Amino acid sequence: MNDVVARAAELLADHRESIDRLDAILIYTLGERFKHTQQVGQLKAEHDLPPSDPDREAVQIARLEDLARRADLDPDFAKKFLAFIIEEVIQHHKKISGEQ
C-alpha cells in the first residue's frame, strides 16, 4: 500500500469511528425521547386526550427547520425525520389508549 492509499484508509477509519459514535448518540437520544413520549402517552390515556397534537407538531416542525438551517442540515430532511418519529409515537399512544 502506498502512502496516499494508507492515508486515505486512515481517514476513512477516523470518519467511520466518528459516525459510529454519533450513531450511538442518536440511538441513546431516541431511547430517552421515547421514554418521555411514553409518559406523555400514559397521561393522555389517563385524561382522555387525543394521541396526536397537530398544533404542537407544527411548532416543533418550525423549530426543527430553524435548528436544521443553523446546523447545516437540510430542513426538509429534518422535517421528514421528525414526522417519521412522531408517527411512531402516535402509534404508541394509540396502543396505550387501547385505540389500536
Ligand SMILES: C=C(O[C@@H]1C=C(C(=O)O)C=C[C@H]1O)C(=O)O
Ligand atoms: C408527545 C406528544 O404526542 C404526539 C407526539 C409528538 C412527538 O413525538 O413529539 C408531538 C405531538 C403529538 O402529536 C405530545 O403531545 O407532546
